Amino acid sequence: MEKNPTMLFVVAAALTNEVGEILLQKRPEGRQMAGLWEFPGGKVESGESPESALVRELKEELGIDVAGPDLIPLTFASAQNGDRYMVLLLYRCTSWQGQPTALESPELCWLKPADMHALPMPPADEPLVHFLENWP
Numbered sequence: 590m591e592k593n594p595t596m597l598f599v600v601a602a603a604l605t606n607e608v609g610e611i612l613l614q615k616r617p618e619g620r621q622m623a624g625l626w627e628f629p630g631g632k633v634e635s636g637e638s639p640e641s642a643l644v645r646e647l648k649e650e651l652g653i654d655v656a657g658p659d660l661i662p663l664t665f666a667s668a669q670n671g672d673r674y675m676v677l678l679l680y681r682c683t684s685w686q687g688q689p690t691a692l693e694s695p696e697l698c699w700l701k702p703a704d705m706h707a708l709p710m711p712p713a714d715e716p717l718v719h720f721l722e723n724w725p
C-alpha cells in the first residue's frame with residue numbers, strides 16, 4: 590500500500606531583502622484561499638525535491654532565479670488543507686537573480702514580520718509568522 594497518499598507537501602520562501610522585509614504575494618481570485626497573503630511557493634510535484642520545487646515556483650510566480658543552495662530550511666507548519674493533510678516547509682532566501690515581479694498574483698508587498706499580522710493570511714502561516722518575528 591502507498592504510504593501517506595493523502596499528505597500534501599507545500600514549499601514556500603521567506604525572500605528577505607537588505608532591510609529585513611519579507612516578500613508576500615496575494616492569492617489570485619478563483620483559487621483556494623483567494624485574496625489571502627502568502628509566502629511565494631506551491632506544491633511539490635511527484636519526483637521533485639522540495640528545493641527544486643521551490644526554485645521552479647519562484648521562477649514561475651516571480652520570474653526570479655534562485656540557486657538551490659541559497660534556500661535555507663527555516664521551519665515548517667502542518668495543517669488540514671481540504672481533504673488532505675499539508676506539511677508546509679518554509680525556507681529563507683536572501684540571494685536571487687532578477688527583480689521579483691507579480692507574474693501569477695495581483696499584488697506583492699515587502700513587510701517586516703511584525704507587520705504581517707495586519708494582513709489576512711492562511712491559518713497555517715500563523716506559526717511561520719510568529720517564528721519569523723522571533724528570528725534573530
Ligand SMILES: Nc1nc2c([nH]c(=O)n2[C@@H]2O[C@H](COP(=O)(O)OP(=O)(O)OP(=O)(O)O)[C@@H](O)[C@H]2O)c(=O)[nH]1
Pocket residue numbers: 599600601621622626627628629630631632633646670675677711712713714
Ligand atoms: N505558496 C503558499 N501556499 C500556502 C501558504 N500557506 C498555505 O496554507 N498555503 C496553501 O498551500 C497550497 C499551495 O498550493 P498552490 O495552489 O499555491 O500550489 P501551486 O502553485 O502548485 O498551484 P496548483 O496546484 O494550482 O498547480 C494552497 O492550498 C495554499 O492555500 C503559503 O504561505 N504559501
